[in-house]
Amino acid sequence: MTSAASPVESIRTRIEAREAVVGVIGLGYVGLPLALLFEESGFPVVGFDVDPEKPRALHAGASYIRHIGPERVAASFRRGRIRATADFAKLSECDAILVCVPTPLGRHREPDLSYIRSTADVIARQLRPGQLVVLESTTYPGTTREELLPRLSAGGLACGRDFFLAFSPEREDPGNERFSTKNIPKVVGGIDGASRDVAVALYAGALDRVVPVSSAEVAESAKLLENIFRSVNIALVNEMKVLFDRMGIDVWEVIEAAKTKPFGFMPFYPGPGLGGHCIPLDPFYLSWKAAEYGVWARFIELAGEINASMPRYVVDRTVEALNAQGKSVKGARVLVLGLSYKADIDDDRESPSFELLEGFRDKGAEIAYCDPYVPVARKGRHHDLGLASVPCTAEEFARHDALVISTAHRDFKDLALYAKARLVVDTRNVVPPAALAPGVLVRA
Numbered sequence: 077m078t079s080a081a082s083p084v085e086s087i088r089t090r091i092e093a094r095e096a097v098v099g100v101i102g103l104g105y106v107g108l109p110l111a112l113l114f115e116e117s118g119f120p121v122v123g124f125d126v127d128p129e130k131p132r133a134l135h136a137g138a139s140y141i142r143h144i145g146p147e148r149v150a151a152s153f154r155r156g157r158i159r160a161t162a163d164f165a166k167l168s169e170c171d172a173i174l175v176c177v178p179t180p181l182g183r184h185r186e187p188d189l190s191y192i193r194s195t196a197d198v199i200a201r202q203l204r205p206g207q208l209v210v211l212e213s214t215t216y217p218g219t220t221r222e223e224l225l226p227r228l229s230a231g232g233l234a235c236g237r238d239f240f241l242a243f244s245p246e247r248e249d250p251g252n253e254r255f256s257t258k259n260i261p262k263v264v265g266g267i268d269g270a271s272r273d274v275a276v277a278l279y280a281g282a283l284d285r286v287v288p289v290s291s292a293e294v295a296e297s298a299k300l301l302e303n304i305f306r307s308v309n310i311a312l313v314n315e316m317k318v319l320f321d322r323m324g325i326d327v328w329e330v331i332e333a334a335k336t337k338p339f340g341f342m343p344f345y346p347g348p349g350l351g352g353h354c355i356p357l358d359p360f361y362l363s364w365k366a367a368e369y370g371v372w373a374r375f376i377e378l379a380g381e382i383n384a385s386m387p388r389y390v391v392d393r394t395v396e397a398l399n400a401q402g403k404s405v406k407g408a409r410v411l412v413l414g415l416s417y418k419a420d421i422d423d424d425r426e427s428p429s430f431e432l433l434e435g436f437r438d439k440g441a442e443i444a445y446c447d448p449y450v451p452v453a454r455k456g457r458h459h460d461l462g463l464a465s466v467p468c469t470a471e472e473f474a475r476h477d478a479l480v481i482s483t484a485h486r487d488f489k490d491l492a493l494y495a496k497a498r499l500v501v502d503t504r505n506v507v508p509p510a511a512l513a514p515g516v517l518v519r520a
């Protein structure tokens with residue numbers, strides 16, 4: 077690099093030489109694996125988080141995310157190329173800054189961009205020529221251009237010439253053994269061509285496949301389309317579940333049959349409602365933005381309505397099944413199996429199990445949950461159950477009037493657990509239909 081190198085030449089040379097320092101802001105489910113991947117690919121990395129516990133844990137070789145093993149964290153930090161910190165002054169040392177902060181919904185299901193805005197303000201205060209900033213948080217089309225660009229340009233630096241700005245959505249699937257950050261193709265769209273090319277060069281240094289698109293807006297929209305596709309199809313199959321159940325048809329058997337079609341069909345599975353940081357929230361980022369253009373995103377709203385009604389449906393089915401056994405839900409002991417939103421992971425964000433538990437509690441049941449992955453139900457933004465997991469044993473299960481399977485954890489597939497069960501309400505096809513007496517097993 078010569079002193080006459082332009083900002084674009086300077087950062088490209090540093091990326092090619094793997095000298096570019098990669099900063100990752102927000103060391104959660106998305107940011108931590110991304111930071112580790114860049115380190116493992118030979119880049120110096122600085123991870124930033126407002127929660128000082130996270131840098132401290134990482135430097136001690138610990139992992140606070142179950143599917144990211146502590147040995148992987150410890151190996152990375154031992155090599156000495158990665159640091160984690162709550163000191164955002166170190167942003168000025170970074171050549172690339174990847175933003176992975178939360179994008180939740182507000183109380184009225186409106187996008188909460190406060191994390192993105194405050195992060196943009198922190199970056200803006202230290203922005204220098206030659207830096208690349210990439211937003212990875214899921215958000216509505218236009219966020220990068222409307223929210224980040226003005227803040228980053230306010231100090232007089234020009235995007236595409238002095239600094240570079242792009243959007244590249246994350247596609248993490250926690251717990252997926254086939255696909256991880258490295259081999260999931262990464263879509264990248266820039267505010268301008270130069271920004272896109274610099275961002276593509278950076279990601280190509282660590283990921284197997286990068287997919288450039290013509291703008292940041294296309295990249296933002298692609299992520300939302302992916303998540304809305306899932307939300308709508310899950311809603312469809314949830315609606316089919318309710319209908320087939322009335323008709324005495326097992327929806328799970330129907331899906332198994334339908335998926336033998338080798339083309340034009342993709343299986344989605346019913347459940348007790350949507351969970352996780354993405355599918356229950358992200359679609360509403362787009363429906364909110366659609367209103368600005370006078371468009372009603374009806375599929376998004378309808379899918380949201382159907383999926384959101386599922387916990388109530390499961391509670392109602394359980395009440396009916398208890399009634400059929402001559403029991404009232406009031407005073408009944410109801411055990412919900414699984415607090416995380418997905419099998420074999422420890423992420424309980426937006427999990428429908430919370431709504432099930434609250435639904436039963438509101439009807440006067442004595443509630444408890446069992447989840448080997450979530451020993452204590454932490455206080456969240458919307459829920460505060462004040463419960464800890466009961467043991468996953470047949471003796472414990474026999475103490476409850478109803479077991480409601482909400483998450484298909486491997487641990488719950490041991491049929492011996494249900495030997496003395498009085499009622500099992502299965503929302504996940506965990507217990508085969510013939511395994512328990514009719515009247516004891518109910519699909520919901």
Ligand SMILES: NC(=O)c1ccc[n+]([C@@H]2O[C@H](COP(=O)([O-])OP(=O)(O)OC[C@H]3O[C@@H](n4cnc5c(N)ncnc54)[C@H](O)[C@@H]3O)[C@@H](O)[C@H]2O)c1
Pocket residue numbers: 101102103104105106107124125126127130176177178179191194195212213214215246247248249250353354
């Ligand atoms: N979890 C997933 O599977 C997934 C998949 C695709 C996309 N996303 C998107 O990625 C983004 C991040 O999600 P996540 O699951 O990693 O969230 P997360 O809650 O696991 O992690 C976010 C991290 O950011 C930190 N943080 C909060 N405010 C900050 C700030 N101002 N500065 C620095 N750090 C801050 C938090 O302490 C936390 O460690 C969201 O937009 C989400 O929609 C998540």
